[in-house]
Amino acid sequence: MKVRYLTGLALMFVVLLGNAQTQKVFDDVQIDIKNASVNTAKSDFASYLYGQELIYNSEVKVEGDKKKESYLMYDVYSTQLLPEGQTAKKGEHRSRISTKIQEGPMTICEATGEMYLTQSYEEETDVKNIVFKKENIRLCITRFEKAGDDWKEVGPFPFASKDYSVAHPTVSSTGDTLIFISDMPGGAGGTDLYYTIRKGEEWTDPVNLKKLNTAGNEMFPYWDADGTLYFASNGRDGQGGLDIYYTSLNGLDPADILTFNNAINSAADDFGFIPGPAERYAYFSSNRSGGQGADDIYVVLPEEYKFNLLVISSFTDKPVAGVKVEIKNEKGKVVAESVTDASGHTPLKAEMGKRYDLLATKAGYYDKTKEISLVADAGFVNKEEVLYIDPSHRLRGQVVNIFGDEPIAGATITIAQDGKAVDSATTDAEGNFKADIQPEHNYLVTAEADNFFGTDVEFSTQGMEPGELFYYFQLYPLDAGTRIGLTNIYFDYDKYNIRPDAVRVLDRMAETLAKYPDIDIKLEAHTDCRGTDEYNQKLSERRAKATLDYLVRKGIDKSRIEAIGFGETQLVNECADDVDCSEEKHQENRRTVFEIKKSKITPKASLGK
Template identity: 30%
Template sequence: MKIITFKITLILIFLVGSTALGQEGKLKRADKKFNQYAFVDARKIYLEIADEGYSSAELFEKLGDSYYFNAQYEDAERWYQKLVSNYEAEIRPEYLFRYSQTLRALKNYDAADRMMNKFNAVNGDDLRAELFEEEPNYIRNIGYQESNYTLEDVRAINSRYSDFAPTEYEGKLIFASSRDTGGASKRIHKWNNQPFLDLYSTRVSEESYSRPSRFSKELNSKFHESTTTFTNDSKTVYFTRNNYNEGNYRKSESGTNKLKIYKSTKKGSTWSTPVEMPFNSNEYSTAHPTLSPDNTKLYFASDMPGTIGQSDIWFVDINEDGTYGEPKNLGRPLNTEGRETFPFKSLNNDLYFASDGHPGLGGLDIYVLGTKKDGSPDIINLGEPINSSYDDFSFIVNDSTQVGYLASNRKRGMGSDDIYRFVQEIIPPCEMVITGVVTDSDSGELLPGATVLLMDEDNVLVEKVTVADDAIFSFDVACETSYVVRGSKEKYNPAEKSAVTPAKSGKVTVGIALEKVIRKAAVGDDLFQTLGLNPIYFDFDRFNIRPDAAFEISKVLAYLNEYPTSKIDIRSHTDSRGNDAYNESLSDKRAKSTMAWLISKGVDRSRLTAKGYGESQLVNECSNGVKCTEEEHQLNRRSEFIVISQ
């Protein structure tokens, strides 16, 4: 029996070992294909291994990636979710970011934000994390952007395959496509299981398009071509191709064929044999070129040494003799640890690009490089409908016609990537005025001669005016800007109001109501309350006016001077402690002492009356024999200045 058990054990060990060796072999084959970007073939093997019950963080990472890099986000989400759920301790920060991007593409923004918060916790120095922390309400902010684009799928030229990278050229639209045009042999790219890309051309007439045909037999090869940019004289083209030229197919040391930028010149109707750029390399990719409007700079995407993320936007100077300068990275904040790619320079010298590193709606979004008020760079998301929750890229626009194109793999398209045409509404320059009237807050009367200051959001003076008899002020200002309007006038307290101008032309009305420093009181009012006086103190058993008391009484003097017909009754009170008759006498002396001080300062005797009431008018229950706190007694030791006539 023991012998039989031993044999069974050996057989089981052999079977388990064989299975493990088989899985290890499959993994090696799959990894090799994955590293060569043959995602479709690699995925088939990974799925077989997963179906056999094998599980690891690396397997789930690569399965997720095989879908993620082909924008198949529903499937990518399945495997990234398994990765996060089963291997939380092993997960690398980049996969938290990719999972967040995947969830964002599926419009599961709350879950996407939770993943970004985890990403930030372990990778807070990453620019993508910093940008998320700076703008946690990015979805709302992008959604609130008022778009002036109308967008439509150009179904006349799109296929069920990948169509992207449009470029305007001599009345035509040049673009890249992996469409199957038939032929004896059909070569399939293992990245996405589609035919290799070629350059195609369609003639554009208003909004109609001719049937697409291959652009140039000299430029197209049996491998990938895409992303063209032409010089202003139409005689030179830069474009992207696999590392393949004149029959030579080259790989990096790791066995990967990279992308390179090539140049060709036109002689008659024929394009010359392409030559590669001197800054290309077998070890990294350069791709998606675009020329500056004056053709002195070439912008492109690359993962060459010095790249911040997976790919960055770079540029080189094109010298007058046709040579090229050293590549320069555009740096932060444009480039992030994510993907920045497909740059485009418009006639207005605006730089557009696609990125998944900046806050966006999902996948690659399209951005334009702007400038903030302080002169620093501003990365602006173009919002919907240009961007979607999927990949949006290869944006171009003709600034003179306001017509442009982009590519997107959003679900409503015909193929995996479609070309969309958009029209940008021409919006006249925004003209904005902030205007208003300066008035008295109590009477509503106009206040000519008032000064009005316009301040920016940093409290820096923009403009200053003195209003005329109509008390109206008016400032020409910028749209979508925060300001502060501040009014002032002698004998009035300054007042200010904030104003945020909208995006459309118009005016913002801001009324400035100033309150008098000394407001007119009604008959029966106590100036102690109206003027906000502090308690008026006398030395113990004394009735002479102390300096601190004089300071408070001087406010009453100022009121009497401001309103020369008003009359007041000065009333002095004590608490209940001490002899009643004595308290009445002392308080009367204090009231009359206060009146004498005002008369000495020029107030007519006929405008004043004064009397002491001792403890006869207590404001609480602290009468003789009642135990009270010092604070309660203090309430009874008070001075009143009652307005009896105006």
């Protein structure tokens, strides 16, 4: 690459150029690098990708005012792109934005209809013919506005100076932030990367992107719409000269700085990286050996294509983990396979220029196939592809207030499969939720909501045919006077010890009391009719005490609980003395009831709910 030093700024007009992790570009794929067909015997470099045109700069010979005097200048050209990313053989001179001074790297904001172009700082009669020999020539940025099919010059961008250069702009997709290079005082090296933000009609003072700059030169940035910033630098441990680097900008705070692990960088100067859509191709410039001129434009063509697949349930619209995905060629042979991760994603890779079938399989879901194309002009696959699969077994539910059956929005649903939590959901405005479930498993589904006492349901899909289950969850509000009949806290006949099937309910009550420290409760224990009245009264008191003691062992202050035994005085069914009833009927009477005596709902934030 030709380097011309103009008072500290290398006018490398040959395309030289915390946080979320930077996405690797052309990672783990074979690539082919071709010389672009528009290259000349002089210096050419790519500048911007605009629709189906590649805008580039080319060195031209200009005749001077004096006889036998001529000099070289960079003008702006464009060329149409072919479907596979190659360029047409001949470029078109952009005469409306090519002047008698130097034109360099540019950027366009399609959202605002603006273009920012690097130019020589000014045209002076005593230097215009010897622009690369005069040591005080500086660079500036000129702003243009879209005018029909052409561009109209508006005027200079701020910060231009005769004392330093401002050049190589790249604008955000919204047009409110511009990144550029400058050798202004206070930088880290020769030329540094800076940014400025538009506030109304003004631009803020330039801010140095310190994490990116080195003691060398950072040049020719290109800010892609996905937030990736590409730039060239000769101040890092690269392969030689200028190398191309990239990073993700999150709020203008750079993430990891990466480079390429393939032939894009070389021992020569490599710069001006411009990505094509979805990494299907890209452009950069270099003065490496084997080119046609001093600097040449190169096209990066991947021989393999890597894309990401997201698998989503068609029932819940949630990602599905553990899906096996196979890529089959047109002969049905599996050429690649993978499994989706916890977020439902998996990377896939296949040879370019061919068509394939994706096959997604997982137990509990119907097999799903999808055709994809890696042919340039035939509906090319998305870089982020989505596949919907249909579950064979489904769960619906609704969570309501037990008093009035009003829906509870925002309730948390936790789904445990064979004793392990595997999914969760949140109820919508109508209290509804959905979940995928799998055959041949046991489930426990819990519903909880702020200021309510949660509940759960157990069921099994063992032997269940494909279809859908529905459950109705009624929650008690934690208001003073609410009586919560806990149908799951039963006692064996003539016993007062806590049964294992009651532990889960008592644990929930303990968690509720810990979360809401202003709630006091009355605990009622009841027996069935069998036995004498006196015996049942004492038995119920022992059962009340057993329940109280359990809650105290869970950390609840004893003063918050009033425990009372009612014996057989408050039966809930017809099973009184001398009435023949089943064991299940009698068990309904051996129950525990909690009544909220005092309630001021102030959940402890420390519990994380």
